[in-house]
Amino acid sequence: MILSEKIIQDHNTSLLAKHKLHFEFAKSQINDVDSIIKRLVDFQVAIPSWALGTGGTRFGRFPGGGEPRSLEEKIEDVGLLHALNKTSGAISLHIPWDIPTAPKDIQTLAAQHGLAFDAVNSNTFQDQADQEYSYKFGSLQNVNKAIRKQAVDHNIEVIKHGVDLGSKSLTVWLSDGSCFPGQLNFRKAFENTLESLQEIYAALPADWKMFVEYKAFEPNFYSMTVGDWGQSLLFANKLGEKAYTLVDLGHHLPNANIEQIVSLLMMEGKLGGFHFNDSKYGDDDLTVGSIKPYQLFLIFNELTQGAQLNNAPFDQGSGFGWMIDASHNIKDPLEDLLQSVEAIQIAYAQSLLVDTIALEDARQNNDVAKAQEILQEAYRTDVRALVAEARIRAGASLSPIAAYRDLKVRKELISERGLKTIATGL
Amino acid sequence: MILSEKIIQDHNTSLLAKHKLHFEFAKSQINDVDSIIKRLVDFQVAIPSWALGTGGTRFGRFPGGGEPRSLEEKIEDVGLLHALNKTSGAISLHIPWDIPTAPKDIQTLAAQHGLAFDAVNSNTFQDQADQEYSYKFGSLQNVNKAIRKQAVDHNIEVIKHGVDLGSKSLTVWLSDGSCFPGQLNFRKAFENTLESLQEIYAALPADWKMFVEYKAFEPNFYSMTVGDWGQSLLFANKLGEKAYTLVDLGHHLPNANIEQIVSLLMMEGKLGGFHFNDSKYGDDDLTVGSIKPYQLFLIFNELTQGAQLNNAPFDQGSGFGWMIDASHNIKDPLEDLLQSVEAIQIAYAQSLLVDTIALEDARQNNDVAKAQEILQEAYRTDVRALVAEARIRAGASLSPIAAYRDLKVRKELISERGLKTIATGL
Amino acid sequence: MILSEKIIQDHNTSLLAKHKLHFEFAKSQINDVDSIIKRLVDFQVAIPSWALGTGGTRFGRFPGGGEPRSLEEKIEDVGLLHALNKTSGAISLHIPWDIPTAPKDIQTLAAQHGLAFDAVNSNTFQDQADQEYSYKFGSLQNVNKAIRKQAVDHNIEVIKHGVDLGSKSLTVWLSDGSCFPGQLNFRKAFENTLESLQEIYAALPADWKMFVEYKAFEPNFYSMTVGDWGQSLLFANKLGEKAYTLVDLGHHLPNANIEQIVSLLMMEGKLGGFHFNDSKYGDDDLTVGSIKPYQLFLIFNELTQGAQLNNAPFDQGSGFGWMIDASHNIKDPLEDLLQSVEAIQIAYAQSLLVDTIALEDARQNNDVAKAQEILQEAYRTDVRALVAEARIRAGASLSPIAAYRDLKVRKELISERGLKTIATGL
């Protein structure tokens, strides 16, 4: 299924009058609306190939219908999202779930949908049917050199697939760790992992980046070998200038101050990118902005300001890895992703409203109440009309979810693909 | 495979001399050793049928070999454990994973292994292939009366299976809840759940108990409809005198004081039983006593003291539901269970060493340092010789794990059942 | 210092034109604006007497200037707040910090500022200079009957002070608990506390309520005798129909779902009131809405809906105890309180925008994405113009903090009271 620009424009027609009222009001209130809108138009978030199907937990999985059965159909799904919001212009593949057997064709197909290929992702947290060694006791950390080599080789193969498609970065998320005290020599696990990462790093093309993702717990329940930003940064620093830390919002201990971590990683020049989602307890992988929208705004505020300080706008080809990483257990995955992108755009727009000069002035005077007022002024502003206007200007839908529903996209996908399809992924 | 008492006695022989030294020393230090040992001998912990295979997480599952392929083989496995420790004299079935098609034969088989049938467990957190309605949005809480009825009927069927086998209790663990703000009307969800539970309760035989288990989160990530002991107790009180709260050690928010909850539930006469495991982060389902052994001791201390206060010793046919509920992702499940039972026995034995009179005296005098000394005196005592002696007297192995390994049980099971079997369960 | 209505109106003048634009836009977007504004006008939040000075932590306290030196000056401070926002029309006293020696005069003074007396608060978590027994090891839970009696008598005395002033409720927050395993017999502590509460309850006037506040930890660090809503509800149920549970937002374990607790307490008819604040880690006592504004909205959403279900609007003389309970360590306390009230009003207004019928409909259809959209539609709406309009109609300031600063209130208070005053409180 393809949503042509005309279909989307037609759907917009009935919403336009109301939007114009909203937008005119917003314009009258906010300075320099056009430059904000331009930045929103430029901003793109990658969609991971594994987020297009219904996810599950260890307790159960309740699949929906019309899920993509192939890489081609996954690209088609992201194409639908991008047609609706013109902000999902990249797809992030996961190997071996999405091995492109004919990369040129895949590239052509993606280009037809206006999609680029974002970071490629390796998988050493599951065993594949044809695999010689098991990752039961870890991959890059494994005490067995042969198992480490298998995992290293897999990562190098993933890079090759990425090169074929035009990706420019590799994301390494390791489930390596331990479940019980005593199981692991933490130090040797770190050293083995470092050695393995160095071998992968050596295979990285000159213009590539490596993102080292950290996670506090799960699937290992006692220790994780890349467990927090401190460990990830240690690895990234030891690896070299192409290695960066990747922040997944759900991968922290309770109450962690993620925005501060983001700020410090930017200070060190080592923030590589994000996996966006939301959570209440752990790695819940919920829709972005559904639980802690203010935290999301605060993170974007650091990004916006950090980019200014670094003189490296993160939204203009800076190579930041932006991606949504959620697990849609009970929602239609495409609706969930549309909601996630919208929440990101809203947080980003709000962060652009922050009066940075006044904020720094308040900080300089330790005027804490004022600093809070400045942030809340931006956060409490209804920026939805700006986001909608950015979509119009980019040729997207004024209201992606409404369009998705009115145009009966899911129904059409089910009729094309069937009711009982299950996409690869978690 | 069956481990005869003779084989186990033979294995004990070589360990006896060392044990006797240990035990003689313990006997010289501890008052009334025989009564403690008698209580250890009487103490039994049920093994759930789903804990006999390798568990997994949503990220992966790394099966071991020789896992039981049928209910009969599960009983055989628990029989092996019970032969080794004479403390695992009951099995807890999970329907529909373990439907006994010929209950009489199953009862006979269990009796041959010295096993009783503990609480039966229903499953409305997964969809079965032949099921009319899905539990995607909850079972007993569902907004759809027909779905609630299906779930109620399933529970009633589970009771019937239990009756056939001689069980005396039903454990209801609900994954019902919500993943997003707005999804659920909390109150209606509670009321629907209550109504459903009442219908199940009405089908309970006169001498049965219903255990209402609570859990803070997972698989639902925003709210759980039976989320904490307060909610469970509300249900149990509204249901009636046969309804009780069941405590699973891993089902709490970070830092919860579980021993206090246990004490208060005993005060209210509503503590139904336990699911034992251990965890560092959430429902990690790790080996009992592997992370927080002191907490386990403190819980047993409340049980021991609460039983005295209630004049209802929990270990002598009181109907307490004791069960291990762990997920053995990276250990041999049978070894994990042997370690778990051992940890429980140690904590129980230590709790029996507490000088209760001196403790109450210290409390009465607000002598906090002394109260701590009294508990630590018991906890720091090496009670392993007592536990071993209890096993000898019961005809079990002095060192179950050593015996399990020396007698090559897993190797034998693999040769009988094959390397690539996967038991039902999580 | 008194802020006359004229001064405030004059200050409003310059802001009116801009406000009208905002309000006209809001009016064009939102149905039934007038009824929402009426509810905002009616809504009042009590200010606790101890929140008017700079708070501190155990590590230090950094006082500001011009803090109130007497009960009279505290009333004056709340009067200033109320003049500015017309939403702080009640003061909650804390005994013995605020013993009214001449209650009639105090009542007259409060009436001049338009203030009522909200719940009175007892203090058995500190020792007073003239006190016979120490509360080091607890008050209502104490093993010593004489100490319990002293604490009970104190509470009864607090009720008497409240009667003198026209209060209608007593809030009992107990710091009782234990710091070490073994220190407390949990059950006896509960029973002693219950007995003590019953004695206090017996002294309650016929038209009074008792609020039993719970807290997860601090100042006791191992157990709290009223530690969660389950325990508080047990007490409230055993005490009788005048006893209720009081929810303080900061008194929970990490990640607790407070809005669900609120909903269930309303279902049970046992929600007594709130202590509003915000926190990231524990009982941080930060400005309301400064950390988790969406959670605040979700709580108000339950209140708004629960009140409809109960047919008992919580904002019209229903006797709900609404109070701010924060500790202003680094902000001007009055500014902090103005920000807190504003955040509460915003959350309340947003909750009134929720399309309840559509929400219940979405729930009935398990349309989770839609339910989220409905809540977010309300939450993302900029309601500040409604709140400001409510203030205008009530004779308050359009922008309380701007007025507070422009009118140099703190400077004036310092000149009246001095730079080095320290208000009683934490």
Add this chain to the structure above:
Amino acid sequence: MILSEKIIQDHNTSLLAKHKLHFEFAKSQINDVDSIIKRLVDFQVAIPSWALGTGGTRFGRFPGGGEPRSLEEKIEDVGLLHALNKTSGAISLHIPWDIPTAPKDIQTLAAQHGLAFDAVNSNTFQDQADQEYSYKFGSLQNVNKAIRKQAVDHNIEVIKHGVDLGSKSLTVWLSDGSCFPGQLNFRKAFENTLESLQEIYAALPADWKMFVEYKAFEPNFYSMTVGDWGQSLLFANKLGEKAYTLVDLGHHLPNANIEQIVSLLMMEGKLGGFHFNDSKYGDDDLTVGSIKPYQLFLIFNELTQGAQLNNAPFDQGSGFGWMIDASHNIKDPLEDLLQSVEAIQIAYAQSLLVDTIALEDARQNNDVAKAQEILQEAYRTDVRALVAEARIRAGASLSPIAAYRDLKVRKELISERGLKTIATGL
């Protein structure tokens, strides 16, 4: 008050027979008992000067009697502890609470008690009466250069006092951070703090170390500028080879794996030392080993093994900063410290029992159950007789708390110093 060796030996007499039985048994079970005992004898833990009085929380403080009124009396108190356990042979001073006006005399006094001077501690988390600038908004991070300079100068002064007394290290714990989003530019706060630390570092004598302590939260409740080990390590690396990270057990987010942090810091050569205490919720500052004794053992296990790997035994003049950092709110501070030291000794002794070769072998074979058995074998062993024997050989008490009570030390201190003394500290 001084406890002579004779008094202590006399007290030992009655306990000796029982001890000998215990010790003989332990000796028969454990290899190379003498070398373990030697390491226990050598092991010393510093006592901080502020831990000798009753601590408090922001809610209240309940002082005991006979608290030290001067630095001399604090040294006397530590002398009493050291006489009793011969393991508390150092005192850690806190400036300005303990400014030594006559350092030579103080040194002489300490020497008479067998005490050395451990790390000196600066205090920029409180304002002193005579201080020009306030630390309300931070010290080393402050936006105001003059305030930073004041804090730097204070630290340099602290170093001077330390030099006078023979200390060899400075511990910098900063409460710097923020309470509200927006308050701080995280990056500038980091950079200011780094600049300030560099100035202090420049003043460090050649043979000194600087310990940079981190803390997750409190007294700041939104962000801490040295908030976790990652941040501390960043500072330490940027400062130079004399700078190290200091780990306080209570300064972590919920569920943090502290033993892994310890291992990685040792790998990096940047572990400076410890502040020992225990906690259930946050920085509860409870008696060491009173809540999570197994965690304490696991930490010591990393230390013991890490020291072997580094070939730098941490207990023989390696310059590790070992200190107890607790707050004795409801226990006699000296009893609390005796319990803490005992818990540390037990954990250390148990860690020395670990069969390291077998453990590494189990790890090499991914024998997780075996690795757990090996750790539990050590942990479940009753090592109290070894610890007691070490004390006898060092000339200390067999049972320090029994001796403290039997010899009525507190009573004597009260008679010497009075009932209503309050020691400086928290």
